[in-house]
Every structure is written in structure tokens, then in C-alpha cells.
Amino acid sequence: MTSLIEIAKQAKQATTGLAKATTANKNDALHLIAQELIKQQDAILHGNQKDLDSAVEKGISASVIDRIRLTPERIETMAQALHELVELDDPIRKTLDDWKRPNGLQITKIAVPIGVIGIIYEARPNVTVDAASLCLKTGNAVILRGSSSAIHSNTILVKVIQDALAKSELPTHSVQLIEDTSRATAEKMFRLNEYLDVLIPRGSKQLIDTVVEKSSVPVLETGAGNCHLYIDQTANVEMAIEIAINAKTQRPSVCNAIETILVERGWFEKNGEQLVRALIEKDVTVRGDELVLAQNNDLELATEDDWHMEYLDTTVSMKIVDDVHQAIEHINRYGTHHSEAIISEDQNNVVSFLNQVDAACVYHNASTRFTDGFEFGFGAEIGISTQKLHARGPMGLEALTSTKYVLYGDGQIK
Known part of the structure; x- marks a missing residue:
């Protein structure tokens, strides 16, 4: 040797x-x-x-x-x-x-x-x-x-x-x-x-x-990939669920898979059960906050540790938020500055999210799974940089x- x-x-x-x-x-x-x-x-x-x-x-x-x-x-x-x-x-x-x-x-x-x-x-x-x-x-x-x-x-x-x-x-x-x-x-x-x-x-x-x-x-x-998906009140239901499934399950062991789903309260009241059911049907373990469990009491309760967690498996945490500003606050507190996504048709909320979330890659109406050198047209990547000096992103x-x-x-x- x-x-x-x-x-x-x-x-x-x-x-x-x-x-x-x-x-x-x-x-x-x-x-x-x-x-x-x-x-x-x-x-x-x-x-x-x-x-x-x-x-x-x-x-x-x-x-x-x-x-x-x-x-x-x-x-x-x-x-x-x-x-x-x-x-x-x-x-x-x-x-x-x-x-x-x-x-x-x-x-x-x-x-x-x-x-x-x-x-x-x-x-x-x-x-x-x-x-x-x-x-x-x-x-x-x-x-x-x-x-x-x-x-x-x-x-x-x-x-x-x-x-x-x-x-x-x-x-x-x-x-x-x-x-x-x-x-x-x-x-x-x-x-x-x-x-x-x-x-x-x-x-x-x-x-x-x-x-x-x-x-x-x-x-x-x-950096590690504690990535988030925020579903805004105007999110298309079919799109939001499809992106959530893809971003969590297409390959859950990689750093650009989502680990937490944040959902606006009104959207969740109308569509939350459908979202949770779709995740469970894909063998995803959902850990929700108390508001999520109020509608789905058979789920696991998320703890403070879950908001920090990069699971790298088929587990996802879910939290109800009042608006995009609360979502941004949560992401900037717990995220690892990797990849974050918003599903929304409200352009004001989209602009707020894209401008204020501190991450290497921010997405509108797309899966975080595209944070990848190959997908960016780089041929390959040496890694995803989450720092701000010299290089950032793929x-x-x-x-x-x-x-x-x-x-x-x-x-x-x-």
C-alpha cells in the first residue's frame, strides 16, 4: 500500500x-x-x-x-x-x-x-x-x-x-x-x-x-441537505402532491431530497389528508406537528430534532405554517442552505420566497431533485457547495x- x-x-x-x-x-x-x-x-x-x-x-x-x-x-x-x-x-x-x-x-x-x-x-x-x-x-x-x-x-x-x-x-x-x-x-x-x-x-x-x-x-x-418544500395557499393540488412525492421518494438517500414539508394552514385544511395519504401510499413515514396530527392522529409526532434532521430515507417531517413569511423563517432557522422549493401561484409570495430564503438553490414549482451538476448541464459535479465563498451550489x-x-x-x- x-x-x-x-x-x-x-x-x-x-x-x-x-x-x-x-x-x-x-x-x-x-x-x-x-x-x-x-x-x-x-x-x-x-x-x-x-x-x-x-x-x-x-x-x-x-x-x-x-x-x-x-x-x-x-x-x-x-x-x-x-x-x-x-x-x-x-x-x-x-x-x-x-x-x-x-x-x-x-x-x-x-x-x-x-x-x-x-x-x-x-x-x-x-x-x-x-x-x-x-x-x-x-x-x-x-x-x-x-x-x-x-x-x-x-x-x-x-x-x-x-x-x-x-x-x-x-x-x-x-x-x-x-x-x-x-x-x-x-x-x-x-x-x-x-x-x-x-x-x-x-x-x-x-x-x-x-x-x-x-x-x-x-x-x-x-453541505448536508436538510431541504424543504413549502406548499403555499394557492398551490395547485395535483402539482404540489406530485412534486412532494418526487422530491421525497425518487431517491430519498441523496442530499437534494426534501426532509420537511411546510404547508400553509388553509391549503392543508382542504388538501392535507390527500397529501398525507399520497405520501403513506409511497411508504413514507410522516412525522407531523400537533396541527398535522389533529387531522391525522395515527401519525408520529415531530420533535425539535426532526426539524434539524437530514433523514436520507423515506421519513419526512411536516409542519403547518400561517403564511410564506413563517415558512421562510422556519427554513432559514433549520435549513442547511442547500435546496428549497415553493409551490405557489401567488407571484408576491414567490418573489418573497426566492429572494429571502438563504440557500444555494431555490425553486418555484419544481422538485429539489434537480440540484445536481448533471441536471444543470455541468456534465458532473464535485459536490453541492452551501458556503458563499469561491463557489456555491452544484x-x-x-x-x-x-x-x-x-x-x-x-x-x-x-
Whole structure:
């Protein structure tokens, strides 16, 4: 097993080769990785099955197992995302601004790679391919550190990627995996300032908080997804219920699924029973406040903890509010600044919601499940940033770039 320092040194060395790479070099590598994923699909699924078997033995929840699981369809989706990433413009060396000073100096601001990026993440092996591909397209070397729950999947996926890179013009060590999943090694990674330029955590709130607290390497924070759906008094009944079902059940284990439904009092009095019944028919456990339970006394009572909860499963909390302002107040108090939606035909309320809710993504009459780099047309994403510096929302190619000022003169001195 390669030591952490050796991995870091190899990544730093790889940035020299990546700096020379053309857009064609990078795109060829991405095509090769996509082809290799399909070619080695059986080996990938075999490794993934080891992780799934281990998860079952350890009693890991069904929602986490779903995050670990790979299928031929999911592998095909990863490969397709790589081909689509090729079609996107290369942001590197792109001119962002250009101006001339009175002394004749010509100043050009261009996009450049960040350098070496560390990604620490949990469960989802598709992140291995997403992170690697985005970093390669932007000329960054990447050091991946997944969790023990997906170690077999991640190991074979990185092997597949490196097999493809060996056939390309890019350095093989542009993408590396830390196979030691111990906490001690992770904490050493947090302090690799000499080699890592930025560290990006993806996973639970606990993981993200740990990285932010302990890392001396700059952190690009991705946040947990305590997402809300607010159903306003003018909401179309069929639309509201359909969006609630989709946002909760289409894939409940991901960060852009809703965890709390806020419902205007009058709408709930007319349509609440229908909404609750539709959720229950989809095997959703509903935890309601006292006003919800007054009409549905067989439901579970929501506690203060529920308003903070990112369930990542088929549980949802529900609360009655008087108006959009009370909904906004609740979201800004309990939300994680991820994705929030309003279902309404009242334009004043819509504008209030979209302007006043503090979140990376706000929706009108649409499911929060669209908070995703692929859905935004980014090809893939490195994560959903819920902070406000450098990048916010789904982080695609541009979020993995920095800037450089290039100055042209003809003998100017100061």
C-alpha cells in the first residue's frame, strides 16, 4: 500500500504534466475512461458486491446501501456523463478579463487549475468517477479518500481510471486513491498543506464538520441537505402532491431530497389528508406537528430534532405554517442552505420566497431533485457547495479553477 506522503508527492508531480495537457489530451483521456468503465464492468460490479455484502453484514441502513450500490445502468450513466463532459468547454486558459493600463501594460486575467485537490467522501462510489473526471478536465490532480464502506468499489474504479490514463497523454498519477481508510490517515491528509491546495468533503454533516474543524488545508465546504418544500395557499393540488412525492421518494438517500414539508394552514385544511395519504401510499413515514396530527392522529409526532434532521430515507417531517413569511423563517432557522422549493401561484409570495430564503438553490414549482451538476448541464459535479465563498451550489468545472494575471509590457519600470 502506497504511503500517504508518496501519494501526495506523485500528485504534485502530476500537476506538471497536466499543465502541459491540451484540451484534446484531456478529452481523449475522458473518452478512454468511459470506454474502460464499460469494458471492466464485471470487475467493477464484483468489487461493489463485496461492499454490499459487507454492508448487509454490518447492518448498514438501506438508504446507505443504496448509495453504495452500483448497477450496469449506473455504470452506463457514469460513462455517459464522461462523454458529455468532453463536449463542455475547457475553462482552463480561458480569458476572463482583459484591459490596458495608462502606462501601456496589458493585463489579462485567465482561468488556471487549482493544483492538487483532495476529496474525502462517504459511501457513494460514483463520486470516485465524478471527482476524477472533473479534476482531469480542469487540469487538476486529485487524491481520493473514500470510506471503508465502499473501499472495494473505489479501488477497482481507480484502477480502471489509471488503466485508461496509461493509454493517454496524461500522467497516471493524476488520479490516486488512499486505500487506508483509518481515521488517523484521514487526519494526516487534513494537514498536507505542502501538497494539497484544497480539500473538499462530501458526505454527512458529521464528516463535513470534522474536516472543517480539523483541516489546516483550505476547505471547499459541501453541505448536508436538510431541504424543504413549502406548499403555499394557492398551490395547485395535483402539482404540489406530485412534486412532494418526487422530491421525497425518487431517491430519498441523496442530499437534494426534501426532509420537511411546510404547508400553509388553509391549503392543508382542504388538501392535507390527500397529501398525507399520497405520501403513506409511497411508504413514507410522516412525522407531523400537533396541527398535522389533529387531522391525522395515527401519525408520529415531530420533535425539535426532526426539524434539524437530514433523514436520507423515506421519513419526512411536516409542519403547518400561517403564511410564506413563517415558512421562510422556519427554513432559514433549520435549513442547511442547500435546496428549497415553493409551490405557489401567488407571484408576491414567490418573489418573497426566492429572494429571502438563504440557500444555494431555490425553486418555484419544481422538485429539489434537480440540484445536481448533471441536471444543470455541468456534465458532473464535485459536490453541492452551501458556503458563499469561491463557489456555491452544484460545483462543476469553473468551481475547480483559480485565476492568474498575465501582464504584457514593452519595457515598463516603476
